[in-house]
Amino acid sequence: MPIYKKSGIKGSRNYKPLDNNVDYGTRQIDQMPIACCDPRSPYGGQFGERTLRACERVTSLCLSACKAIFVGDVSAGKSSLVNRFCHDVFDRNYNRTIGVDFEVEKFLVLAHAFNLQICDTAGYERFRCTSESYYRNANAVVVVFDLTNAESLRNAERWLDEALQLNRPEILRFLVGTKRDLLVSTPHNQIENEAKQMAREMKAEFWSVSAESGENVTKFFRRLTALSFDTTVQRLLGSNNPISHPSGNSLLNLYYLKEDRKIKKSKKCSFCRIN
Numbered sequence: 311m312p313i314y315k316k317s318g319i320k321g322s323r324n325y326k327p328l329d330n331n332v333d334y335g336t337r338q339i340d341q342m343p344i345a346c347c348d349p350r351s352p353y354g355g356q357f358g359e360r361t362l363r364a365c366e367r368v369t370s371l372c373l374s375a376c377k378a379i380f381v382g383d384v385s386a387g388k389s390s391l392v393n394r395f396c397h398d399v400f401d402r403n404y405n406r407t408i409g410v411d412f413e414v415e416k417f418l419v420l421a422h423a424f425n426l427q428i429c430d431t432a433g434y435e436r437f438r439c440t441s442e443s444y445y446r447n448a449n450a451v452v453v454v455f456d457l458t459n460a461e462s463l464r465n466a467e468r469w470l471d472e473a474l475q476l477n478r479p480e481i482l483r484f485l486v487g488t489k490r491d492l493l494v495s496t497p498h499n500q501i502e503n504e505a506k507q508m509a510r511e512m513k514a515e516f517w518s519v520s521a522e523s524g525e526n527v528t529k530f531f532r533r534l535t536a537l538s539f540d541t542t543v544q545r546l547l548g549s550n551n552p553i554s555h556p557s558g559n560s561l562l563n564l565y566y567l568k569e570d571r572k573i574k575k576s577k578k579c580s581f582c583r584i585n
């Protein structure tokens with residue numbers, strides 16, 4: 311987490327992250343990334359006004375973690391997608407995921423530290439057979455299918471339904487086709503068009519990626535993170551008690567650092583005052 315220092319302007323409440331040797335690189339997000347594979351995405355192209363205002367006014371807003379669950383058929387390419395983004399590697403040898411794999415990626419969104427927790431699930435078992443608790447309270451569900459395997463696309467809705475049984479219906483939804491590199495010599499528009507149609511029905515945003523070449527992988531994760539951040543902040547702003555959010559993600563905690571004394575004395579946070 312970055313350390314914050316007060317900006318040089320006297321009386322200013324703006325805090326800027328100190329250079330604490332954390333190079334966020336592609337993990338730094340200052341504008342909402344575009345949904346480059348899906349012009350008809352159900353999600354917006356900008357951060358919400360309230361999010362922007364909150365990020366400007368609150369000196370240090372730390373959302374400890376947001377959870378994204380990756381589901382889909384065995385061998386669809388879930389682990390490869392996660393590994394390409396988190397470790398920039400691609401392994402041709404198939405290593406079956408046992409249970410659930412976790413990754414945590416650090417981001418800096420609108421100058422606020424934000425962690426994305428990635429749960430990569432084993433597609434050969436259904437949610438009920440494994441630990442349901444891993445799948446609860448997710449902020450986003452990523453349904454992964456193999457662009458070379460139409461059966462895996464047909465199963466996508468079933469995977470979404472299972473995720474929805476354990477999560478709020480307003481969870482962010484993505485339908486991600488992998489192995490795009492294998493489609494170069496085949497008419498891949500057909501399966502992509504079918505997938506876009508299915509994404510409409512699932513109220514999801516469609517992406518076409520390749521873990522092998524890395525195409526669209528970083529763009530996808532940046533978009534996932536930015537939308538997760540936006541919806542999380544907006545939900546907390548809408549709740550009566552943003553400091554401990556009772557109904558949503560139990561991982562989420564909101565801290566207010568270095569707020570002015572007046573607010574501390576009255577035991578109110580400036581966040582509550584934002585309209």
Ligand code: GDP
Nearest residue numbers: 384385386387388389390402404489520521522
């Ligand atoms: P999972 O069971 O859904 O986690 O699937 P994996 O990520 O383990 O991938 C299954 C197989 O597909 C492995 O042999 C991968 O090397 C291969 N694979 C995954 N993604 C891609 C991709 O984008 N391109 C190609 N060519 N192969 C891929």
